[in-house]
Amino acid sequence: MSRGLVVAAGVFLVVGSAAHADDAAVIAQGKALVEDKCARCHAIGLDDASLHEKAPPFRDVVEIYPSENLAEALAEGIVSGHPDMPVFKFEPPQIEAFLGYLNSLSKGP
Numbered sequence: 001m002s003r004g005l006v007v008a009a010g011v012f013l014v015v016g017s018a019a020h021a022d023d024a025a026v027i028a029q030g031k032a033l034v035e036d037k038c039a040r041c042h043a044i045g046l047d048d049a050s051l052h053e054k055a056p057p058f059r060d061v062v063e064i065y066p067s068e069n070l071a072e073a074l075a076e077g078i079v080s081g082h083p084d085m086p087v088f089k090f091e092p093p094q095i096e097a098f099l100g101y102l103n104s105l106s107k108g109p
């Protein structure tokens with residue numbers, strides 16, 4: 001009866017190692033993460049517009065940067081050399097969730 005997806009946002013904060021979570025749960029975690037930290041500037045969906053005029057929509061970011069490069073950048077803290085974007089440092093489970101979400105964008109309809 002209950003759907004696994006629905007709980008994903010709730011467990012986001014307590015999931016220490018999401019390595020074995022199924023894709024849908026990982027993607028939902030990633031979505032919650034970017035909604036919380038990135039959406040005020042970046043477009044995070046398939047057809048929305050970035051709120052910050054210079055911030056690239058994530059669906060474009062995933063086309064430009066291979067996931068492996070992004071994972072490394074996230075672990076070290078994204079420093080993209082522009083003043084508007086704060087520096088983020090992600091923990092490995094957050095990186096996995098974020099990349100899972102990004103990859104879900106690139107598969108697109």
Ligand code: HEC
Nearest residue numbers: 037038040041052054055056061078080082084085086088
């Ligand atoms: C305060 C606004 C703001 C927030 C919040 C923000 N960004 Fe950005 N981000 C930008 C802007 C503006 C750019 C484009 C900068 C440029 O190209 O000069 C950018 C660019 C990027 C790029 C491309 C970097 C590059 O070198 O081309 C990535 C990846 C990125 N952001 C990831 C993220 C992630 C992940 C988050 C959330 C954890 C986030 N951003 C949150 C403003 C923001």
